[in-house]
Amino acid sequence: MVTYILFNKLQAEREARKQYFCSALGVVAPIEEHHPDYVAYISNLPTRQSFLFLCGHNWEVSRFLWLKYPEYHSDITVITSCKWRGFEAQMAQLQEVYFSETDPCGQTRPRNGHSFGFAFDITDSELKFFNDSGGNLLHRIQHSYWKAA
Known part of the structure; x- marks a missing residue:
């Protein structure tokens, strides 16, 4: 199973990011689950492991990991967020974590997505993941994001 969580601060990008999720994974x-702070897109892709993609500002992702992670527990967690710092305390509960590529200061710098055909600002990791059609889902994650834990 693959779950893609999109937090409400990115609500203006919701439809474009849903299309990204669907296209990237085929x-x-x-299934859409709407919650007060986020929407979850759930796909029953035939995978041996469960995957959780979290996309939002670091404080939203951090809060989710503290309060909601047990409901969405997964084998592999992939985080696309503005900063890497701030998640260290939650790492103990996560099995395997990948984070979007950052600059030397620990910031994720998105690009203008329109230049690449997307209606939202896209990170290098998201772009690499989308364009990597070889290998299984875990292989694509490993070649697009950096392993944090």
């Missing part, structure tokens, strides 16, 4: 119609 999903036609994911």
